[in-house]
Amino acid sequence: MTPTATLSAGDVRRAVADAEVGRAALPTDLATLDALEVDVADGSVTLDVTLPVPAATVRERLEADLRAAVADLAGVDAVAVDWQPAASDPGERVDQLPGVTHVVAVASGKGGVGKSTVATNLAVALADAGASVGLLDADIYGPNAPALLGLDDETPETTPDAKIVPREGHGVRVVSMDFIVDEDDPIIWRGPMVDDVLKQLTEDVRWGDLDYLLVDMPPGTGDAQLTLVQYLPVSGAVVVTTPDPVAVGDARRGLEGFARYDVPILGVVENMAAFECPDCGTAHDLFDSGGGAALASEFDVPVLGEVPVDPDVGSLRAEGPTEPPGISLPGLGRLQLPRTAAERGDGTTARPPTVLREAGETQRAFATTATRTAARLEAITTDGDEN
Numbered sequence: 001m002t003p004t005a006t007l008s009a010g011d012v013r014r015a016v017a018d019a020e021v022g023r024a025a026l027p028t029d030l031a032t033l034d035a036l037e038v039d040v041a042d043g044s045v046t047l048d049v050t051l052p053v054p055a056a057t058v059r060e061r062l063e064a065d066l067r068a069a070v071a072d073l074a075g076v077d078a079v080a081v082d083w084q085p086a087a088s089d090p091g092e093r094v095d096q097l098p099g100v101t102h103v104v105a106v107a108s109g110k111g112g113v114g115k116s117t118v119a120t121n122l123a124v125a126l127a128d129a130g131a132s133v134g135l136l137d138a139d140i141y142g143p144n145a146p147a148l149l150g151l152d153d154e155t156p157e158t159t160p161d162a163k164i165v166p167r168e169g170h171g172v173r174v175v176s177m178d179f180i181v182d183e184d185d186p187i188i189w190r191g192p193m194v195d196d197v198l199k200q201l202t203e204d205v206r207w208g209d210l211d212y213l214l215v216d217m218p219p220g221t222g223d224a225q226l227t228l229v230q231y232l233p234v235s236g237a238v239v240v241t242t243p244d245p246v247a248v249g250d251a252r253r254g255l256e257g258f259a260r261y262d263v264p265i266l267g268v269v270e271n272m273a274a275f276e277c278p279d280c281g282t283a284h285d286l287f288d289s290g291g292g293a294a295l296a297s298e299f300d301v302p303v304l305g306e307v308p309v310d311p312d313v314g315s316l317r318a319e320g321p322t323e324p325p326g327i328s329l330p331g332l333g334r335l336q337l338p339r340t341a342a343e344r345g346d347g348t349t350a351r352p353p354t355v356l357r358e359a360g361e362t363q364r365a366f367a368t369t370a371t372r373t374a375a376r377l378e379a380i381t382t383d384g385d386e387n
Helices: 011-016 056-071 115-128 191-202 222-229 245-260 292-297 359-385
Strands: 036-041 044-049 078-083 100-106 133-137 167-169 172-176 208-215 234-241 265-270 304-308 325-330 333-335
Touching: 011 036, 011 044, 011 056, 044 056, 056 078, 056 359, 078 325, 100 115, 100 222, 100 245, 100 359, 115 133, 115 172, 115 208, 167 234, 191 222, 208 292, 222 245, 234 245, 234 292, 234 359, 245 265, 245 292, 265 292, 304 359, 333 359
Parallel strands: 044 078, 100 208, 100 234, 133 172, 133 208, 234 265, 265 304
Antiparallel strands: 036 044, 167 172, 325 333
8 A cells, every 4th residue: 555545534534433542531532523634645644633622631642542543554654633622612692691602510419529629620621721711600508619719709890881700710710609798698598589690690790702601500409400401501511429329319310400401411520539548559439439430321421530539629728827817715726807808808818729730630630521521512512412
């Protein structure tokens, strides 16, 4: 076989398909995802990969696998891999969000599974990979996005036409109820008030152009979930669970709730999947194992990620003064007064974010999960395939 006479783009495509390149890193392989353009000229093969926001670690793995799949073809002298990050536009818009391409709900059936931490780190991972990303903290009763991103609770600015301007942290535009109410104020609202506030945090915000708007949902299957799926064109939902049976059972109800409203399920993220002991190097299943995979199999959706238990996730290490303003009393310990963030603004620094910025297993897990989520959304958008 000579390169000019017989080597064809079809040969290259078949080699990539036979090698199932991407299946280990994505919900499906690149050939099935139709994310590959092939050009062959005089023994040089150029592969253009159109994959939404491929994280660096995923990109390196896919490039190595592509080169390996093509290199042994007769007539191939050189292989080049180019990346064309893109998010396919479903073409569906609402007046409230004219510049948002995809609305992605991040939900769980119960609290305490790390849903907000997963949503925040997914948003940052997508932004790190080149996408324009917003995060709507719709957990009205327990908003956490500002703390997770190292933002204080200062009231955001507004435009002359009374639109809220999102705050920004780690490249992510953020709107949260925590920007509006004092941190110590309980939010005791009935359903209609929740509906009104969610609508206001959506339509009265100057989001601008976004590839992805992630919505950190409150736990459960109540008013907030119904408002979101009835009010906005949700492109898909990511369901977060821990491996233990109780969390999986509640997540199952969340999955069924989204399916009832024809919201595509992008997949399951299993958080707190295992803990690797830093002393002995052994992985321990603190909260059982396999729950996320079993749930995904039951609903015929992929496992988008398995995030290990990491002490760095959720720890806010203080900088600046070692103690917040207050007074130490015998027998009572330290009373941290005054209480609100505004009152504590006398020299203390903002708390550092919970988002992982150092390379490591957990950050790689979030980056891979973000790429899988985007690829899964791409497949559903282009093919209408919800499985």
